[in-house]
Amino acid sequence: MKSVDALLCWLIHLAGAHTVGFSHCNKFNNRIYNFKSHTKVDPTLNDLYASQLKSMCPRNVDPRIAIDMDPTTPRAFDNAYFKNLQKGMGLFTSDQVLFMDPRSKPAVEAFASNSKTFHANFVAAITKLGRVGIKNAQNGNIRSDCSII
Ligand code: HEM
Secondary structure (H helix, E strand, C coil): CCCCCHHHHHHHHHHHHHHCCEEEHHHCHHHCCCCCCCCCCCCCCCHHHHHHHHHHCCCCCCCCCEEECCCCCCCCCCCHHHHHHHCCCCCCHHHHHHHHCCCCHHHHHHHHHCHHHHHHHHHHHHHHHHCCCCCCCCCCCCCCCCCCC
């Protein structure tokens, strides 16, 4: 944990919000279909989880379909998200990389083994995020699609 700086630590905690809620299939289907050119499934994905994702999100799925982001305890705000990362069951690349990268892996392991630490730190991180301030047309850029300025 010592090597993880404060900013990275907040980021990891915030990503823990993916322990509840839904995601549309198009947010992650690049990992289960035609991943890069040489292999079809992201090799960091757990095999069983990858096949479950494929059955819930077949090719050309209705774009309105959304699935649980936490496959084990989707209605509980708990540290299962971090335990899932240890098993290759992070839904997004940005989730799984937290366990693959040696800079964030120790933090993932700490939160996976101690739910109280996760809860306390999540409260601090999301409160900070809430104080970042709201941008409007005068001082910022309001996007209808987050990926396009
Ligand atoms: C550093 C923290 C976080 C990271 C890196 C992160 C990353 C992501 C990524 C990459 C996606 C896929 C969507 C896309 O690519 O457009 C996503 C989806 C989502 N995230 Fe996060 N997230 C974070 C924090 C949060 C928080 C704090 C919440 C809720 C309080 C949240 C709720 C969601 C939801 C509901 C979706 C699904 C959206 C959809 O399918 O339309 N995330 N997140």
